[in-house]
Amino acid sequence: xxRLPQRCAPQDIASYYRCxxxxxxxxxxxxxxxxxLRGLGIDDAPREFSDRVASKHPQFGAxxxxxxxxSQFKIHAFAEYSVMTSGGGSVNGSLLRESGLNIGFGLEAPxxxxxVRLPINAHVERELCxxxxxxxxxxxxxxSASAVAGASLDAARRxxxxxxxxxxxxxxxCASCLCALRQFRLLWPNVTLAVGMLRARAALPxxxxxxxQADRS
Numbered sequence: 001x002x003r004l005p006q007r008c009a010p011q012d013i014a015s016y017y018r019c020x021x022x023x024x025x026x027x028x029x030x031x032x033x034x035x036x037l038r039g040l041g042i043d044d045a046p047r048e049f050s051d052r053v054a055s056k057h058p059q060f061g062a063x064x065x066x067x068x069x070x071s072q073f074k075i076h077a078f079a080e081y082s083v084m085t086s087g088g089g090s091v092n093g094s095l096l097r098e099s100g101l102n103i104g105f106g107l108e109a110p111x112x113x114x115x116v117r118l119p120i121n122a123h124v125e126r127e128l129c130x131x132x133x134x135x136x137x138x139x140x141x142x143x144s145a146s147a148v149a150g151a152s153l154d155a156a157r158r159x160x161x162x163x164x165x166x167x168x169x170x171x172x173x174c175a176s177c178l179c180a181l182r183q184f185r186l187l188w189p190n191v192t193l194a195v196g197m198l199r200a201r202a203a204l205p206x207x208x209x210x211x212x213q214a215d216r217s
Contacts, residue, residue: 004040004182013114013179020175026118030172030197037195040182045196049166053078057096060168060198075099076170077130083142083163083191091145097133112139113183116176126176131169135184138165142188158188168196 003019005012020026028036034044054060059076080094113136115126126132143153146161173181173195185193 004036005179005186008114008183008186010114013116016179017116020116021119024119025175026120027172027174028178030199033172033178033197036178037181040185042181042185043192043194045166045168045194049080049194050168050196050198053168059098060170073171075130077134077167079134079138079165079167081138081141081163081165081191083145083161083165085142085146086157086160087146089145091141093141095134095137095141097130097137099130099133100128101133110136112136112143112187113180116179118174118176126174129174129177129180131167131173131177132180134167135180139184139187142191159190161188162190164192164194166194166196168198170198172197 003016005016027033050060057076057078060078076096076098078094078096080092082090082092084090110127110132113132115129115132118124118126127136142158142161146153146157181193181195184191
């Protein structure tokens with residue numbers, strides 16, 4: 001926890017990378033990820049939200065969660081957001097992303113977040129993780145909504161952006177995506193996050209700390 005970035009600065013990201021490289025870990029599992037998120041002030045997504053998402057999107061229904069070991073299954077991430085911007089306007093909507101499917105980046109590198117190369121599956125492009133793509137897109141949404149002509153979107157203006165985001169993922173977030181969630185909270189400190197992680201072959205989302213360890217490559 002202490003090695004997670006304290007700022008969205010390259011040296012902080014590099015320090016986190018060195019930590020997970022020393023640990024030789026790509027994924028802390030469902031229990032570890034949930035403990036880290038709670039330590040960052042990120043709550044469990046409400047059960048009502050998870051059930052509603054599963055009823056509308058078959059990717060999040062029973063049996064579509066990741067299995068309890070590294071796999072090649074696609075990971076999906078869905079989020080709903082409701083935010084009041086620094087200019088007094090409101091923005092509400094939803095986003096859906098799938099791992100490995102590049103939406104919106106084109107040939108450009110992500111503008112807001114930095115992915116972390118993981119020590120075991122170092123060849124995997126973590127910018128294409130579902131959570132990373134969703135959070136990067138959400139940063140763009142919030143930045144566009146908060147933009148004021150002739151003014152820079154500095155930290156003070158971002159702090160005036162207030163709201164909430166509820167997010168559901170079909171698996172446990174890898175160490176890079178946990179870092180991305182941390183970066184999002186640093187960039188938008190007054191936008192609360194609630195995250196649910198689906199368990200494999202469960203009829204309903206498992207949002208408690210349990211015995212299962214749903215690891216993802």
